[in-house]
Amino acid sequence: xxMMKTIIRQGTIVSPSEIYEADILIDGEKIACxxxxxxxEGAKVIEARGKYVIPGGVDVHTHMDLLAGNSRAVDDFYDGxxxxxxxxxxxxxxxxxxxxxxxxxxxxxxxxxxxADGKAVIDYGFHGTAQHVNQDIxxxxxxxxxxxxxxVKVYLTYDRRLNDGEALQVLKRMKKLGGVTAFHCxxxxxxxxxxxxxxxxxxxxxxxxxxxxxxxxxAEAVARILSLARLAGDAPVYxxxxxxxxxxxxxxxxxxxxxxxxxxxxxxxxxxxxxxxxMDKDGLKYVMSPPLRTREDCERLWEGLAAGDIQVVATxxxxxxxxxxxxxxxxxxxxCPNGAPGVxxxxxxxxxxxxxxxxxxxxxxxxxxxxxxxxxxxxxPEKGILQPGSDGDLVIIDPxxxxxxxxxxxxxxxxxTAYEGMKLKGQIELVxxxxxxxxxxxxxxxxxxxxxxxxxxxxxxxRLFVLFCSYSNA
Numbered sequence: 001x002x003m004m005k006t007i008i009r010q011g012t013i014v015s016p017s018e019i020y021e022a023d024i025l026i027d028g029e030k031i032a033c034x035x036x037x038x039x040x041e042g043a044k045v046i047e048a049r050g051k052y053v054i055p056g057g058v059d060v061h062t063h064m065d066l067l068a069g070n071s072r073a074v075d076d077f078y079d080g081x082x083x084x085x086x087x088x089x090x091x092x093x094x095x096x097x098x099x100x101x102x103x104x105x106x107x108x109x110x111x112x113x114x115x116a117d118g119k120a121v122i123d124y125g126f127h128g129t130a131q132h133v134n135q136d137i138x139x140x141x142x143x144x145x146x147x148x149x150x151x152v153k154v155y156l157t158y159d160r161r162l163n164d165g166e167a168l169q170v171l172k173r174m175k176k177l178g179g180v181t182a183f184h185c186x187x188x189x190x191x192x193x194x195x196x197x198x199x200x201x202x203x204x205x206x207x208x209x210x211x212x213x214x215x216x217x218x219a220e221a222v223a224r225i226l227s228l229a230r231l232a233g234d235a236p237v238y239x240x241x242x243x244x245x246x247x248x249x250x251x252x253x254x255x256x257x258x259x260x261x262x263x264x265x266x267x268x269x270x271x272x273x274x275x276x277x278x279m280d281k282d283g284l285k286y287v288m289s290p291p292l293r294t295r296e297d298c299e300r301l302w303e304g305l306a307a308g309d310i311q312v313v314a315t316x317x318x319x320x321x322x323x324x325x326x327x328x329x330x331x332x333x334x335x336c337p338n339g340a341p342g343v344x345x346x347x348x349x350x351x352x353x354x355x356x357x358x359x360x361x362x363x364x365x366x367x368x369x370x371x372x373x374x375x376x377x378x379x380x381p382e383k384g385i386l387q388p389g390s391d392g393d394l395v396i397i398d399p400x401x402x403x404x405x406x407x408x409x410x411x412x413x414x415x416x417t418a419y420e421g422m423k424l425k426g427q428i429e430l431v432x433x434x435x436x437x438x439x440x441x442x443x444x445x446x447x448x449x450x451x452x453x454x455x456x457x458x459x460x461x462x463r464l465f466v467l468f469c470s471y472s473n474a
Contacts, residue, residue: 003028005040006435011048011396013386015055016367024053026392029434033388046430048396052362055370055386056090056393056433057347060127060377061240061265061314063339065115066097071325071337073318074413077119078448080317080343083412085122085438085446087344088428090393091374091383091454093125095153095182098160102132105140109149113453120451121444122433123391125377127182128152130170131160138173148455150378151180151238156221157188157289168228175235180263180376182238185221185247186213186290195334206283209333210275210291218290219246226254226262236261238376241316243270243290245300252309263376265312266301268346269418272353274298277418284326285416287336288316302359311372313350315342319414341414345405351397352424379454392435401427411444 008024013034023038024031064080066073075083077094084092094116099108105128112126128149130137141152154170155161162170167183174181194212198204203211222239229237242248242264251264269288274295277286286292304310318339320326329336350369354360360368374384382391405422407415431439438446 004435005043006392006432007038007040007043007045008053008394008396009045009047009049011051011053013053014362014366015385016363016371019362024386024394026432026435029392031386031388031390031392034386046396050398050400051429052397052399053386054366054395054397055384056395056431057088057369058091058373058379058384059084059089059314059317059343059346060093060312060373061267061316062092062094062343063097063316063318064094066318066339068097068318068337068339071320071328073339074321074325075317075319075341077116077124078121079411079413081119081121081124081451082444082446083341083344083410085431085433086411086442086444088347088395088431089122089343090431090433090438091123091125091379092343093127093151093373093377095127096129098129098131105130105137105144105152106147109144109147116451116453118449121438121446121448122451123383123454124451125149125379125454130154130162133162133166133169138169141170141173141179142177145177145179148453151182153182153184153240155184156225157184157186157191161188164224164228167225168232171229171232171235171237175232180236180238182240183225184240185218185225187217187221190214190217190220199332199334204332204334205278206287206329206333206336207278209287209336210278213289213291215244215246215293215297218244219250222247223250223254226250226259229261230254230259234260236263238263238265240265241267241270241290241314242301242310244293244297248300248304248309263312264310265314266305266310267314267316268342268349269340271298271301271305271313272349273418282322284329284333284336285322285418286340287326287329287333287338288318288340289338302354305354305368306360306364308364311368312376313346313368314373315346317341317343319412321415323415340418341412341416342418344410344412345417345419347395348405348424348426348428349419349422351426356399356425392432394432395428396430397426398429399426403427409442
């Protein structure tokens, strides 16, 4: 079959270090050339003058089809990736949920392949989940990496949390293998103490969800994990959904003392939404962990993002219907499933609130939402950058268009958006994945099952990780 050619004409191309006007020639699935006045017989031409052309977004923190207790996230790998594609994201790395007690790592990998294969419309990868540790699990980490899973997540709270000794063992083994260990950092005992205290006092509204998970419960756990990573010889550590200023201070303190290989993710909601939302009549929509924080925390995270102290903006996309699953918490916040949608909103909200409001540069925007996540998790340079040889994944943004973000624009299966009524400047006009248009004018144009599993070889992860370490710690 003849491969299609496309020329993106006279767009303003953005990378982490450059902004320049040029044409992009995509031949089949790959970028063939970038230059001025490009021509190719039979090529489809897409005009992009006056618009930004950026790499497809990479969201490395999603929870599609997650089973959490008795509730299941309402986006499966079809609905969720359609939403991602329409929002400018062309690759995700999904955090696998917990499996049955005592299961091995491949049990959940096999389950998630079953959930995603034939459904995902964009490319995807998986994070492993270590819910218990023994010698067999530690040895299995290498097999997971050989099967394309270059990272493993550890929870410091919830029923299948690991203790410090177990976390240290995982860090040491993953360092040896050249992989990444990601951590959900909250002090479990502190959180459980406050949750019990508030319930006993009859304080069960969504507001007390935030109060039961204070900033310092997160910051203490971040500092503790950084100490364990240092004990493991500066093992690579990735902090997911960092939400408050004290946690960022713990990271900066460790880096100041010389610790390397620390990578930090925050999420759209922690940059733009505040704990006042829990006082609203629909406050259950915002029950997530960590919870929303204060305006001061938001501004400190923007500063950290602008300075390069925070490497990644992801979403923690984990949608439950407000009218159904979230209502389990109407009389008791502790019974409300944790999570909110965000995979479709991320690229637009951060562009408007960050770039257009001059909180971050356009280069930093691309770096944190496209390039860095691809580099950390081994997708670079196929993903996260526009250069010859990379996948033809790109987004065209018109910075002059304005609109109001509402749920009726969204493509997720969930019944709300956490950003309802937000006025945005800058509109995504077109999204391409591997040379094919998957979304245009907020209309999905891709195909069910067209997404591919991103099979990452662990030796490449190590090479890219070392490259990124020298870059980010310079």
